[in-house]
Amino acid sequence: MEFIDVSDLVGKVSFLNQREVLLNQGAAMYNGRNIRLRPFEKADQKQYREWVNNSDIASLVDRILPVSEYEHDKWYSSIMDRQNCVFFAIETIESAKFIGAIWLWDIDFRHRKAEVRVLIGESSSVNKGLGTEAITLIQSFAFEKVNLHKLFAYVLSKNQRAVRAFEKAGFETEAELKEDRFVNGVYEDVAILACIKR
Numbered sequence: 001m002e003f004i005d006v007s008d009l010v011g012k013v014s015f016l017n018q019r020e021v022l023l024n025q026g027a028a029m030y031n032g033r034n035i036r037l038r039p040f041e042k043a044d045q046k047q048y049r050e051w052v053n054n055s056d057i058a059s060l061v062d063r064i065l066p067v068s069e070y071e072h073d074k075w076y077s078s079i080m081d082r083q084n085c086v087f088f089a090i091e092t093i094e095s096a097k098f099i100g101a102i103w104l105w106d107i108d109f110r111h112r113k114a115e116v117r118v119l120i121g122e123s124s125s126v127n128k129g130l131g132t133e134a135i136t137l138i139q140s141f142a143f144e145k146v147n148l149h150k151l152f153a154y155v156l157s158k159n160q161r162a163v164r165a166f167e168k169a170g171f172e173t174e175a176e177l178k179e180d181r182f183v184n185g186v187y188e189d190v191a192i193l194a195c196i197k198r
Helices: 006-024 042-052 055-060 069-081 130-145 160-168
Strands: 035-039 086-092 098-108 113-120 150-156 172-183 186-196
Touching: 035 130, 042 055, 042 069, 042 098, 086 130, 098 130, 113 130, 113 160, 130 150, 130 160, 150 160, 150 172, 160 172, 160 186
Parallel strands: 113 150
Antiparallel strands: 035 086, 086 098, 098 113, 150 186, 172 186
């Protein structure tokens, strides 16, 4: 016999309704001081693929091979179909320029937690605190709209810019996985950072 946690089911249904509204909403939904989080659109694909095919960025997001157009199209379709992921584009408020993406990945409705992944691809937008602002916005969405309890992130320890961005948003390092990823011929440590709803 299979037992269903009713509270978990209610939370999941509520979240799926919110996700449907988000994906069908043309206007920006979550505004910060300098950036907004809006639904990731098909029109964003080309620029995003260029970013992940940049060798410097690829080494930080654990990509080995270049992403083909066919693979990228399949990836986009899979993201739109997943019910345990919400993918936002990050754009500037001043010029509405698409500068990156941030998403909740593998949302665990039972334990109310999710991984946060973020990429600031536009080089002119790096080192301006926009990554931290994006993380803070998705925290508000996750804790207030989805009713999650905990967010966490895996970050290469050598990527101190990303580590600092999460720390400034209130994340703390919970552990470090020694020599956990093989990147460009070298085993790299991975920091696990997390933030709990208070």
